[in-house]
Amino acid sequence: MRVVTDLTAPVWPDQRAVVTIGAYDGVHLGHQAVIAQVRRLAADADARAVVVTFDRHPASIVRPESAPRLLTDPEQRLELLAATGVDATVVVQFDESQSHESPTSFVERVLVNALRVRSIVVGEDFHFGHGREGNVALLHELGLQRDFEVLPIELVPRGDGVDEPVSSTTIRRALAGGNVALAAELLGRPYEARGSVVRGDQRGRLLGFPTANVEVPNQVCLPADGVYAGWYERPDGISHPCAINLGRRPTFYEHADSSLLEAHLIDFDGDLYDEPAKVRFGHFLRSERKFDGVDALIDQLKLDVEHARGVLPG
Secondary structure (H helix, E strand, O other): OEEEOOOOOOOOOOOOEEEEEOOOOOOOHHHHHHHHHHHHHHHHHOOEEEEEEEOOOOHHHHOHHHOOOEOOOHHHHHHHHHHOOOOEEEEEOOOOOHHHOOHHHHHHHHHHHHOOEEEEEEEOOOEEOHHHOEEHHHHHHHHHHHOOEEEEEOOOEOOOOOOOEOOHHHHHHHHHOOOHHHHHHHHOOOEEEEEEEEOOOOHHHHHOOOOEEEEOOOOEOOOOOEEEEEEEEOOOOOEEEEEEEEEOOOOOOOOOOOOEEEEEEOOOOOOOOOOEEEEEEEEEEEOOOOOOOHHHHHHHHHHHHHHHHHHOOO
16 A cells, blocks of 8 residues: 655546545444445546545644544554555645645645545545535535545444444444443454553562553553453564553552553563553453452452453464
């Protein structure tokens, strides 16, 4: 997949593009359905299949006080988009200046001039441009003027009896409730948080359960505090089953400032410090709670590890 950031000249001077536009945070099943349609249309028209997205979530600029935490960091999002088979992802720099660009100017500059757009595939509720003034109706109008078609696509339903579509907001809500199983269903894969392993107070090692303390960027969404079973992937690409503790460790700290992500790799002995880590959440095991003492905590940790071992496949 080609990653495009320079939009000052046509990306493919002799070929047109079928395009979809959006934040694409999570690259969930709804996003994947849109991209599949883009690829089908592009193949039929001998055109390029393209995702247009942004270098950060637009909400982080236009309403930073209520901007959502991210389901995917920029690197992971590009990896997931590449896996869909698109020809290119256009990454538009979204800053204060970009937030004031009119919908018409955006279409002309990015879609018409740079991508020579043939078709645009977006969800029925799509909005874009300054003040979210752009919508499907405006795209239809501009398409008549600039020779491209607009194909709204129905949003993908959750499919579990709940009358709402798959969305990044729904996934964040599931994670906030610790429902990593639902998040995985809507994403089409287990939810993954990435970060670096940092040195902690080594309390886990003293308790007989050494953990990797994974420092996740603040803007990344994490599930609710609790204990989970999941997988820990090292830089060599090998995944290890693990018991994950996400929380503020109330047995030892009265008022911790923030939650800490700790992963105990089952049946593993080795140095993980300073490594990049990918932690995937498979199953919610229990809520975080305060124990009466160290012995009670150790007894529970033993149960947690065996529980994790039992629910994780092979």
